[in-house]
Structures are given as structure tokens and as C-alpha cells.
Amino acid sequence: MILKQMITMKENFVKSREERTKRLEEMALKIRRHIIREIYEAGSGHPGGSLSATEIITALYFHIMKHDPKNPKWENRDRFVLSKGHSCPTLYAALAESGYFDVKELLTLRKLGSRLQGHPSMKIPGIDICTGSLGQGLSVAVGMALGARLDSRLYRVFVLLGDGELQCGEVWEAAMAAAHYKLGNITAIVDRNRLQIDGNTETIMSLEPLPFKFKAFGWHVTEVNGHNFNEIIDAIEKGFKIKGKPKVIIAHTTKGKGVSFMEGSVAFHGKPPNDEQFKIAMKELGEY
């Protein structure tokens, strides 16, 4: 009898996870189409790092984070800092799909008069800090986390870091401070796609052994496949149980993920698709 119940519970658990994954994968696909369309319409932008971060941002906005699109300034909302600001097409798409603004506005990205600046600005509801100049987001997250502590609020602070920007010294100043202040309410996620503008991170300025660096700075480190929702979500949620320590999830990703000719391509770090490439990309992403 008990055994049967346990089997049923397990089946339900598996089923609910499968449903969750299906729902999130559908959303991620939608967001990828938005990204390509946004950047194509804008005529400039950063598809590579936007596509690599898609599952991470989707998991945060559509499963993990407590936020209210109808009340973007809700005091107990979880905070998100997109330290790698150039991946904003993904964030904008997630905000629009969450209901912060109309998805039609996505097509105004980078255009004169648009709220959707080329890098995140606080003109947009749901964005708590301007980013763009790399290496600063983790410091801001530390300030937000200290603010939560001062006000005895339970919100969490999530920050998405690019791997290239880990070459900035300020990131490590902030990493030191987060551990010093025992900021267990911070979860940083590294979009470890291994490519930066000029090439492979390990050729340009090597980051490895990256997990050990964060460990040495006093962080709890987990490594996941950054395109697998269960892995991302499990790592984040398990991290919540570890108190008094900031958490980092090194999410191994593929730059340009989801569009064949952009995958693993340095060229598409900061280049829009041309007309033909746009059509191929949208077809691959299930449109047409």
C-alpha cells in the first residue's frame, strides 16, 4: 500500500516536472523567436549571448522569481540584474511575455524614442538597474542584497554574469564582498558560453579553473547544463537551502543556441542576421 503510494507520488513528481519543462521549453522557443526578430528589426544587437542565456532567463522569470508585472515596484519582488547587459533582447522578451509591456514594443529595440535601449535602462518597467558597461552588476546585486537585509525583507537577488566579463576586476571585488557579508540571498548565474568578442575565453584571458576561483572567494558553486531546465532550477532551488553564503551557478551554454549557424559562432556575438539568415533562423525556431 505504502509502496504503491510512493510510486504514485514519484509518477506525479516526474509528470509535473515533464509538464513544467514542456511549458518552459515552449516559452524559451517563443523568446528565441523574439530575440531574432528584435535584433533583425533593430539591424544591430547581440544574438549570440542572448540565445545562450535564454533558458536561464526563462527559468528565472517563468518559474523561480517572485515578481508582479502589474506592480513592477512591488517592494518584496525578487531582483534581477542583467550584468551582461548586451543580452537584453532576452530580458526584454521575458518581460514582455510576463506582461510588463506589449510584445509589439519589442520591435522598437534600439530605435529612436524607444524605451528599449540597446542596453537595459530603467525606463522599462521591471528593470531595476541600468547595465551595459560590463563588470558592475554583481556589485549592484550586493547593494540590493544588503538593502534586503537592512529592511528585513526576504526577497532574493539574481544576477546573470557573462563569462567574458569575469575578466573585470570589479566582479571579484564584489564576489569578495558578497561572501564577506554572508549574502545568502544572492544567486549569481554565469552564462558560460566560452566565447567573447575576440574569441575563446581561454585563449583571450583564461578563466579556468573557474569553479575553484569562486570557491576560493567563499561561494557555493554548482555547475549545470545551462540549456536544461531541470538542472538550472534544481541548482537554484538547492542553493536556497544553503544559508549565509552567496551561490553561483556556472551554466555551461552554447553561444547562439537554437540557431544552427549562430551556434558556437564568435561572428554572431554582436551582429544581426541578414534577410536570408533571418528567414532560416525563424524557420529553425519553428516559425513558417
Added chain:
Amino acid sequence: MFKDYKYPREAYGKTLRELGRERKDIVVLDADLSSSTKTKFFADEFPDRFFNLGVAEQNMIGVAAGLATTGKTVFASSFAMFVVGRGYDQIRQSIVYPKLNVKIVTTHAGITVGGDGASHQIIEDIALMSVLPNMNVFVPADCVETEKMIRAIADHKGPVYVRMGRSKVPTIYDDSFEFHPGRASILKEGNDISIIAIGIMVSKALEAAEELKKKGISARVINMSTVKPLDEETIIKAARETGGIVTAEEHNVTMGMGSAVASVLSEKYPVSMFKCGIPDVFGESGDYKELMEKYGLTADNVVKTSLNVLKRKR
């Protein structure tokens, strides 16, 4: 001429401590220089609302930004050289562009740092902070003005830069003085020439005006502590009524307060003018009074300059 010499940074620390008692939203950050910037006065009484970020100014600025997004009124302090010099991009990206409620209050600006030499003597901070949109730039002349200014900026929502020196300065105001952003204060009326000064040079300007008086010249003395927003009205009025302007500041003459005044005059009321300040060179080690002599930051030089401007005026 002056009797009471005090450290503006001490007035800063004391005012912060008072504000801390009055307001729970005041949070103070420092980068390992709290005993020099005097934020220690606040830290000792409110350890929970004080964060010493260590020798990591860029991170300090980012942390200040993050705290400000949660509704705190944040004061971030260190030596002007390190906050402005090292933290410029962070100030621009994370504080001034998002227009966050962070007060960057620095000490040990200018050559009067003395013995530490050029590495520590920032002479370009007013330039760097003034060119940032959304930024306010204030330079107090004495301890009374420091206190009033710190109180005023705590009530103002948005980014502010305040610059103080290391050394003592004479007290020139009494407690009835009020600081208003965008409004300069006229310390002495005069008709022949106007001396517009900031910081430690305000007292030198007053001394110079006394000297000029002995020569029969009536000099107006203006404290332009509100470098941005600049009090254009007072500048234009001075130009119209006195016909000649001398500016005096412990800053590079290139792009300092004097340049801001020159820019207003050239567009709106051109008159003969000259800027006293550091002539676009790095400083050096030395006693601060000797340094002020060497770089012309003296009442004598302000007098000499005023006489030259008067000559050109006629």
C-alpha cells in the same frame, strides 16, 4: 583676518552622525578611509548601516547603487582621487545614468593633500563630475557650509558629488547661513571687480578683497559652491555690475569652476576675466601651504590677477 580654523571633513562626519540619528534611511559606505573621511563618526554609532568595502572603490560605487534602488539614501566616501579616478565608469553607469539617490562625498581633493604627492592630488574631479548629465557638484567653503550642504543633499533625491580638501579652513559663515543648490552666496558686495571662488580659495578671495580695498578697489566676493547647477544669474549680474571677473579654485584651470563661469560669460555677457588655479600640471609633495604658494593659490595672486583684469577692463 580669520580666527576659527576647522576641518570640513569633521563637520561632514558629525552631520552624517546627526542625520543617522534622525533618519533610518541613511546608509554610509567607505573604502578603508573612514578615519580620514570621518565617516567613522557615523560608523561608530550605526555599525549596522555602515559598510566598509575595503580598498575596492569600484565595487563600493556599485553597492551604493544597489542600496539606492532599495530606497536608501546612500553616502559613499573616500579620497576624491580614488572614488572619482577609479570609479568614474561605475559612477556614470550605475549611479548617474539611472539617476540614483547616491551622494558621493569625497575628501583630500586637490594639492592640499600635501606630502602624498601627485598620485593622491586630484585636480580634475570637478571636470569629470560636472560633465555627467544628472550630476550635481558642490564644494563647501567652510564647516558651516559643509553641514548645511550635507543636510540639503540628504533631502535632495538624486546623485550629488561633494568635494572637500584635507586641511583646515577658516570659518566664514555663521549659523544663519543656508545652502541652496543653484544659488551662490555673495560674501562681500563690490563694484569694481568680482572674485568668484570655491572651497579653500573662498577665504583667500576675502583676504584679497581686503588688500584691494586698501588700493581703493571695491571687489565683490562670491562663493560659487554650487558648481553644478551653476548660479548663472549671479555670474551675469556680477559681470554687468562690476565688468571684470576673477575665478579662484584649487583645481586644474582647465575645465574647473572657472571654465564653467567663462562658458556662461562668453555666451551671455562677455567681460574681461581670468582664472586662478592649477595650470594644467600635476602637483607634487610638500607642505600644503608651500604648495599653495607655488601654484598661485594665494590671496596675493588673486590680488595680482584682479589688477590685471582691471587693466584689461579699461
